[in-house]
Amino acid sequence: MKILVKLLYALLVITSALLTQTAVAKESNSIVFGVHSKTAPLEWRNNGVDQGFNLELLDRIGQLTGNRIAVRRKTFQQLLTDVHNPDSLIDVIAVVSPVTIDRDLSQSDPIYATHAKAYTLQGKSFIEGWDDLKGKRVAIKKGAFVDVYISGKQQDFKRVDVDLYETGFQLLIKGQVDVVIAENFVARRLMPLYPSIRSSSDPLIYGAFNFVSNRKNAALMAHINDALRQLKLSGEYDRLVNKWFGTGREKVDLNSAQQRMLSLAIFVSLISAVGMLLTGYVSLSLRKRSKALKLELTQRKKAEAAISNLSKQFQSVLDGIPHGVTLFNRQGECLWSNDNNQLLKNPEFHYIDGQPFKLLPSLLEALDSNRSTIADMVIKNQHWQLQLHPIGDDQAVILLEExxxxxxxxxxxxxxxxxxxxxxxxxxxxxxxxxxxxxxxxxxxxxxxxxxxxxxxxxxxxxxxxxxxxxxxxxxxxxxxxxxxxxxxxxxxxxxxxxxxxxxxxxxxTIADEYQAISLNEVVQVSLRLTANQIKTLNVVTDLSSPSPIIKGDAQQLNQVLINLIQNACHAIVLDADTYDNDQHIVLETHIEQEFAYLTITDKGQGMDRATLQRITEPFFTTRRSSGGTGLGLSVCSRIIKEHKADMQIKSHIGKGTVITLRFPLETQT
Structure with missing residues (x-):
């Protein structure tokens, strides 16, 4: 009993010391960085040392801001709870946020881009988009950026919440879910561990890594942003990106394989030692020789089987590297590759300046000069980075990254x-x-x-x-x-x-968060004057409400939205078409209904199909790429409309035109 009391007293003393140490660390000039990830090259621990892109980047930011970075590891759900708690000891965490949705937290500029895709068992059909998930059981990580993106959206699938993406993969193996929607870096690490699972879609959600913090730390986040921009301007950010995300960097996940190989080597060494002892014993005892040899042969076969299995796992990891890796000899023969390397032999594959790429001369030049080459390449509408490195023995490796x-x-x-x-x-x-x-x-x-x-x-x-x-x-x-x-x-x-x-x-x-009461009719009139040159050959009709609807917002931003919509309508009009009623090419209307003000833009243009409508607000998606379209117009418009607490509804039919309705909260009337 006395021993138990002493142990409890010692435990209380240690706990009090730890709490005191934590409080002192919190009060000192430091930033507590909460970490949950085990995914190279972002955040992981190797031999007890915390390392990775996010950790090194924040440590560099701490040096610029005069703060010491303290790392605390917790589960993802604990970190989400801490960062929403103003009294938490955790100052900053790194999470992924969808590019079109901001988290309800103070967050930094984007750190690094990523995306999420659908993953299924081998042999299942390819998933073209969200409509293909209808009726399926889909695993979603609670609180992750996939969860943030689909919150509030219509979900035609059965959602299954999981605490980790790895839990979703395990449920997929057991047949308890049909699809897992997972973030790219995590899925890339997990797939070699689950060879029966494959990537089965193009990116469904685009996101970016951000540092986020409780809003009470807004001043701290402003310092972090200033330091992050300073690193980008100085080029140090680009060097960190190249260090951790350059071609071949994902091989850092082979640490676990190296540890297994070391363990296996130790095991084989022990087996060899046992074999030597047995051999010595057999030499002293001829009667046990046959039995000892049989036992040693059995053990060797097991060791060879283990080595063979490990070799297959190692090959699986190499095949899973997302970038093309191909080994050539001086004669241009492919010695090994993790893809079909047909791109290198395609006559349309050329340098960014238009010069053609010739494989064999490039190999010979690199081998003869013993110098590496890094070049930007183009084929059709795709951009690639090619790295050619001589590695000795008249061999060279070519790395390809899109x-x-x-x-x-x-x-x-x-x-x-x-x-x-x-x-x-x-x-x-x-x-x-x-x-x-x-x-x-x-x-x-x-x-x-x-x-x-x-x-x-x-x-x-x-x-x-x-x-x-x-x-x-x-x-x-x-x-x-x-x-x-x-x-x-x-x-x-x-x-x-x-x-x-x-x-x-x-x-x-634009000055954010300083919206004023503005006239919706005046926004329409100003936008028409600014687009007078584009609409001068068209019949544009206006039907504006009287009195004018008054909304709260930024006139400049709303002019930008309406000008973009008017210009899109002009591009959709075909002047020699006979589908117009009374030659009304474009109609702009405003009206008030209940507690909302409505602005409707109707054109009698070519219209859009369902597939185009589903992607029209995605960044970089455009149907006018050949004529100079960037695909950013409607994406920016969508962001501005959301910032004004408004919504946009688009209806379109091929050959019948398009109707776009903007609904704003009504401020008052004049």
């Missing part, structure tokens, strides 16, 4: 920069146009006053000289024409001033 998504993101970033520059240029041009417009308005006012005085003098002078003409016209007619011309100049100058003011308002920078 970089289409990174290229699209880079193009989107360049396009956004160009648009930002165009907005600044537009504001400057608008300011410069206002100056001569003001001079015109001021001067024409003086001319009007002068014409009123000159008309009296002209009457008197005409009596003295009946044959007097002004610009070839009889004086009365000439003065009338001058008055009409003066009035036209005033109207034109006013129109220029009105368009310039609209352009300046449109180019103003």
């Amino acid at each position: 970089t289409t998504e990174q290229q699209l993101l880079r193009q989107a970033n360049d396009e956004a920069s160009r648009l930002a520059s165009l907005g600044e240029l537009s504001a400057g041009i608008a300011h410069e146009i206002n100056n001569p417009t003001g001079i015109i308005i001021h001067s024409i006012a003086f001319i009007n006053d002068a014409l009123a005085d000159l008309s009296i003098a002209a009457d008197s002078y005409q009596k003295q000289n009946p044959f007097w003409n002004i610009a070839g016209l009889e004086p009365t007619s000439a003065l009338t024409e001058l008055n009409l011309s003066s009035q036209s100049i005033v109207e034109g100058a006013d129109r220029i001033s009105r368009i310039v003011n609209d352009l300046k308002r449109y180019a103003l920078p």
